[in-house]
Amino acid sequence: MEHRALTRLAASAAAALIALTTGCTGATVQGRPGASGLRDPYFPKAGNGGYQVEHYDLDLDYDPADGQLDGTAVITARATQGLSSFNLDLSGLRVEGVTVEGAGARFNRSGNELTVRPAEDLKKGEVFRTEVDYSGKPKAVTDPDGSQEGWIRTDEGAAGAAGAVGVGEPVGSMAWFPGNHHPSDKATYDIKLTVPKGYEAVSNGELTSRTDTGDGQTEFAWHSAEPMASYLATAAIGKFKVTTGKTPSGVAVYNAVSPGEEARSAPRLARLPEIVEWGGGRFGPYPFSTTGAIVVPAETLAYALETQTRPVFSGAPSEDALVVHELAHQWYGNAVSPKSWKDMWLNEGFATYAEWLWSEDHGGPTAQQHFDALLAGDTAVDSEAGSDWSAFPPAAPPGPEQLSESPVYLRGAMVLQRIRQEVGDEKFFALLRGWVADHKYGNASTADFTAYAEKKTGRDLKKVWDVWLYGEARPR
Structure with a gap:
């Protein structure tokens, strides 16, 4: 955590210096502001114009006891126009510093929009890296239909532990990381989650490392090599029981089940490899390198969600059809x-x-x-x-x-x-x-x-x- 604190301080200082000393980047402005929304028919402010994200690298520390999240997001994107500024979607949370290509950038907040003004205009076609240091207690987002998404805290009851799950359809991922939160902008992901020892931290794709940091924390590093829409990203923290295996065709299976849900989940999750194989026969080869499920405590959510490679179920899935539905989304909706x-x-x-x-x-x-x-x-x-x-x-x-x-x-x-x-x-x-x-x-x-x-x-x-x-x- 010390290295992140130093990064935040350095970035904040640089941003403050630029805000005080920089009026514009040169005599001639080469770019123009990127749009603050993509004019989606139903969520016109979702997403942002002027760039396409290629990769998200998220480094998140989460304390289940008090709900505090400390994060660094490194976003690699390609400018689709000359940019004097661009926007990221972010709900709540405190931004402590922003850099673009290593240089401090001015920024401001308005609602769910984080507007970033790089020290130098970005050229059309340029690949650039934006680093955002942020912190706070992420919250749920209420959808137009009244359901909740975003960052949802969980109660593991008899286990005596609190946890959390990030779910994002349609726009809730902005509650826990800044980004271009519209399904039309897909990217690859690395998501690193550091949590107190004794907790599991689960996300999309493959678990590439699990490290005891030596200070009472465990770091989990997850990698998604195939492009993913941000609404399909997830982070789940809890005292899960984790089981692993493979489907008959060799797809890795990683299941994480909350305490108290194991027995009820077992019959449905036992069929998960079979369902993946059946889907491969009907719809073509399974499109990802890994599959599985996350089962959070019952009543955490009012729905199941097809988070990429690892659907989230609120309580044990009650029937095979629900597992079939969420796994079918791996082809239709995710791929x-x-x-x-x-x-x-x-x-x-x-x-x-x-x-x-x-x-x-x-x-x-x-x-x-x-x-x-x-x-x-x-x-x-x-x-x-x-x-x-x-x-x-x-x-x-x-x-x-x-x-x-x-x-x-x-x-x-x-x-x-x-x-x-x-x-x-x-x-x-x-x-x-x-x-x-x-x-x-x-x-x-x-x-x-x-x-x-x-x-x-x-x-x-x-x-x-x-x-x-x-x-x-x-x-x-």
């Missing part, structure tokens, strides 16, 4: 991420359809039977059939508070079944596999998908799009 939050159905409709396929392949109702049950309101076949699945078109939710409502999930899955009806199984499953293979580690929009589906299948699917994907009326 191929939405260009904007309006494209949410490309995540949730596909993951819901994966549940139907798992049922079809394991002796339950077929995807067609799920489809028919929804049309008929038959809750005996599908318990969700009584929901208002047709309230709005899945490609056009009325507002951000509807992004997690049933039309995005169920009617989104029905769009896929309608394609299957139109083109037949051979072309349909080639489409599911090809979509991931041809867009892996990138972003895609609804328009990208509709064009791809028609090209891949060789069929005009306009009626499917007009009625099921975009139509306002209830399809029949």
Whole structure:
């Protein structure tokens, strides 16, 4: 911790000196300010313009006893325009110093925006490193639908320990690290977590080292080599029981389960390798080098989340379908991420359809039977059939508070079944596999998908799009 404190002091001093002595970087301004938001249809202030992040290197110290987080974020990015200043998204927390390319930078805060003014303008195409030292007690973020994300403290009850979990869909990751928090800007990650001895600290990707620092702390270093949208990043701290293994095809498995949840979690997590292998057969090779799950105490969250390589479950998953859903997101949503939050159905409709396929392949109702049950309101076949699945078109939710409502999930899955009806199984499953293979580690929009589906299948699917994907009326 001493080295970080020195870094903060040095950066703060440099920033203060520049603020006092520097008026501008030269006689001619070469850049212009980057946009403070990307004008996402539902979260217009999310993300920032003028640059694309290539890598995040996060070094975080967390004290579960009092909730204090001390962090250093080193963000490597490429300027997509000449920049006189740029923004990072950060909610709460105190910024203690900022450097750009090793030189102190002026900065200011306004709401969730951290505006950084480098000592020298950045040229278009330039790769630059920004270091932000920050600290404080991170908080939860309340979404438009009333659910909470961001940094959530946990209570491990009988274990007598507090913990925490960072979850970020859609914008909560800004509660625990500064960044370009929009799904269209994916990057690789190194996340280092230092916690008191006796705690486990779990994140995305592969655990590259676990080090006793000699001062009553343990440092966990996690590396994500494949690009990741920031909403899929996680950090979980608790007295987890950790188990490891491999799937039959050799994918590393790392599960972390909170005390008291082990017995209830065991049956579902035991099937996780099987589900990954099944997904590989249906959707193409598993897109990451590792998989697993994080189970936090029940009632910590009101949902499960598909955090990359290691989904978070609030309490033991109650059924195989939930594990199938979150793992299916590793292909649909994580490997191929939405260009904007309006494209949410490309995540949730596909993951819901994966549940139907798992049922079809394991002796339950077929995807067609799920489809028919929804049309008929038959809750005996599908318990969700009584929901208002047709309230709005899945490609056009009325507002951000509807992004997690049933039309995005169920009617989104029905769009896929309608394609299957139109083109037949051979072309349909080639489409599911090809979509991931041809867009892996990138972003895609609804328009990208509709064009791809028609090209891949060789069929005009306009009626499917007009009625099921975009139509306002209830399809029949």
